[in-house]
Amino acid sequence: MSNTISSPENQNESRLNVLIIDDNEQITKMISSFLDMSNHECTVVNDGKEGVELIKTHQFDSIVLDLAMPECDGYEILDTLQNEDPSQLSKIIILTASNIPIETIRKFKDLGISSCLQKPVDIDQLLSKITDITN
Amino acid sequence: MIKIKQALFLIFGITSFIIFYIGFLNYITTQDESVGLVILISSAIVSVGTLFATFYISNNITKPIELLAKRMNEFSKNNFITKNSLDDKGILELQTLNKNFEDMAKKVGGALEKEKLLNLNLQEMDTRKTEFMSMISHELKTPIMPIMGYLQMLKKEDMMGKLNEKQLDALNEITISTQKLQKLIQDVLVAEKIDLGKLSVEKEILDAKILVENSYKAFYPICENKDVKLIIILKTSEMVFSDVDRISQVFSNLISNALSFVPEKNGVIEIGTIDNSENVTFFVRDNGIGIPEDMQKNIFKKFYQVDTSSKRKKEGSGLGLSICEGIVRHLGGKMWVESKINQGTTFFFDLPKAKIPLENFKSFKNSKNSKK
Numbered sequence A: 001m002s003n004t005i006s007s008p009e010n011q012n013e014s015r016l017n018v019l020i021i022d023d024n025e026q027i028t029k030m031i032s033s034f035l036d037m038s039n040h041e042c043t044v045v046n047d048g049k050e051g052v053e054l055i056k057t058h059q060f061d062s063i064v065l066d067l068a069m070p071e072c073d074g075y076e077i078l079d080t081l082q083n084e085d086p087s088q089l090s091k092i093i094i095l096t097a098s099n100i101p102i103e104t105i106r107k108f109k110d111l112g113i114s115s116c117l118q119k120p121v122d123i124d125q126l127l128s129k130i131t132d133i134t135n
Numbered sequence B: 001m002i003k004i005k006q007a008l009f010l011i012f013g014i015t016s017f018i019i020f021y022i023g024f025l026n027y028i029t030t031q032d033e034s035v036g037l038v039i040l041i042s043s044a045i046v047s048v049g050t051l052f053a054t055f056y057i058s059n060n061i062t063k064p065i066e067l068l069a070k071r072m073n074e075f076s077k078n079n080f081i082t083k084n085s086l087d088d089k090g091i092l093e094l095q096t097l098n099k100n101f102e103d104m105a106k107k108v109g110g111a112l113e114k115e116k117l118l119n120l121n122l123q124e125m126d127t128r129k130t131e132f133m134s135m136i137s138h139e140l141k142t143p144i145m146p147i148m149g150y151l152q153m154l155k156k157e158d159m160m161g162k163l164n165e166k167q168l169d170a171l172n173e174i175t176i177s178t179q180k181l182q183k184l185i186q187d188v189l190v191a192e193k194i195d196l197g198k199l200s201v202e203k204e205i206l207d208a209k210i211l212v213e214n215s216y217k218a219f220y221p222i223c224e225n226k227d228v229k230l231i232i233i234l235k236t237s238e239m240v241f242s243d244v245d246r247i248s249q250v251f252s253n254l255i256s257n258a259l260s261f262v263p264e265k266n267g268v269i270e271i272g273t274i275d276n277s278e279n280v281t282f283f284v285r286d287n288g289i290g291i292p293e294d295m296q297k298n299i300f301k302k303f304y305q306v307d308t309s310s311k312r313k314k315e316g317s318g319l320g321l322s323i324c325e326g327i328v329r330h331l332g333g334k335m336w337v338e339s340k341i342n343q344g345t346t347f348f349f350d351l352p353k354a355k356i357p358l359e360n361f362k363s364f365k366n367s368k369n370s371k372k
Helices: A025-037 A048-057 A074-084 A086-091 A102-111 A123-134 B004-029 B033-078 B092-154 B165-196 B208-225 B244-261 B320-330 B357-371
Strands: A017-021 A041-045 A062-065 A092-096 A115-118 B204-207 B228-234 B239-242 B267-274 B279-286 B335-340 B344-352
Touching: A017 A025, A017 A048, A025 A041, A025 A123, A025 B092, A041 A048, A048 A074, A062 A074, A062 A086, A062 A123, A074 A086, A074 A092, A086 A092, A092 A123, A115 A123, A123 B092, B004 B033, B033 B092, B092 B165, B165 B320, B204 B208, B204 B244, B208 B228, B208 B239, B208 B244, B208 B267, B208 B279, B239 B244, B239 B344, B244 B267, B244 B279, B244 B320, B244 B344, B320 B335, B320 B344
Parallel strands: A017 A041, A017 A062, A062 A092, A092 A115, B228 B267
Antiparallel strands: B204 B239, B267 B279, B279 B344, B335 B344
C-alpha cells in the first residue's frame, strides 16, 4: 500500500483507456473513480455481454475482467475472445474473488493473460498492472 | 486342518473295517462253520450300516455348518444375509446356531444400515457447511474491495485532498480493522480448503536457509517496532521440496502468534532450523507465557483458544495454528509444540528434504518456467 506509482504526474503523458467488466457496481465505481483521479480514461460495464460488444467495437489499452458474473461470465468472454479476437487477450487483467487453482492460472498464461488478481486487490497494484500491460 | 466329514469317515471306516475283520478272522478260525458264517454276515451288516450311518451323520452335521459358514461369509462381505437355505430338519443344536446367527445378523445389519444413513447425512451436512462457508467468505471478500480501495484513495492527498490528523487517525483505525477482517476471511477459506483436502500446493526445491531469511526480513520491521528481538538460528541448511508461499504463510502465522505472547520487555523470538536426518525441522521459539501441558494437545484444533475467558487479552479466531498444522500436513510434514509455563513456547515443523535430485530438478525447472 506504500506504493506510489499512481501519482497523477506520472500518468499525464500516457492517458490510458481502460475497460472494466464487473457485475458489482460498488467495485466498478471505486475503480473507475480511482482511475479517473489518476487521469485515465475509464469505461465501465456491469454486464458480460455488453462487455464483449464493447471490446469488439472499441479499442482499449487494458481490460479488467471479473470472472463470476450472472448470465455471461468471465470465462465465456475469454472463450469468445479466443475464438474471435485473440489479440485482445493480452490486454486482460483478471480480477476475481474466487480462488483460482494453479492449473487455471497456467491456462490463462497459455492464453497470454499474465495478470490474475485476487479481490480485494490493492488499487495501486491494480494500476501498476494496467500500466505494465500497456508498456 | 481337517474336515469333519473326513474325520468321521476315517474313524468309522476303521471301526467298520475292524468289526468286519474280526468277523472274518472268527469265520476262518472257528470250528463251528455256521456260527462263524452268522457272525461274518452280521459283522458285514454292522460295518456297512456303520458306513451308511457315518454318511448320514456327516451330511447332517457338515452340510448345515458349511451353509452357515457361507452365510456368515456373505454377511461379513455385504452386511446382508440371503434368506434361510437350511431346512428345519437336521441337528437341533445347529438349527439353534443358525437361528441365533440370523437374529444377530439382522440386528447388526440394521444398526449398520442406520449408521450408514447417519454417516451419509453427516457427510452431506459437512459438504453443505463447507459450501456455505466458502460462499460466505467469497461474498465477504467482494465488499471489502471497495472499502480498501476508498481507504487507499483517501490517503492520497493529490486525489482526495489533505486530511487533518483526527481524520487520518480514524482512517488508520478503519484500515487496521478492515485488514483484520480480510485476514480472517482468508483464514476461514484456507481452513475450509484444508478440511476438504483441496489445498493447492506447488512444490519446488527450496533452500531452507532462504525460507527462514525471507520470514526474518518480512517480520524484522514489525518486531523492531514492538521492541522484540528477532533472531535467526540455523543449525542446518538443506534443500526442501516444498511450496514457498505456504511455508511463508506458516512462518507468518507462527511469528505473529509469538509476537502476541512475548513479554512486553525483553521479548525474544528465535526462528531457524535444527538438524534432523530425514527432514528439515524448522522452528519458531518465543520466551512468552507458555502453554499449559494439558492444553498442548488441543492447540492445533480449529477454533481452539488456550484462554477462552471473556477477559482474555489476545484476540484471534483460533484458526492460525490449525491452518499451520494443515498446511504442513499437506506438504508432507508434521507439526508439534514444546512449551513450559512462563519460559516460552517452541513450534516445530518438519518438511521433507529434496531427495532424488534428477526428478526434483525436472520439477524445479517446470515450476520456474511456469512462473515466467
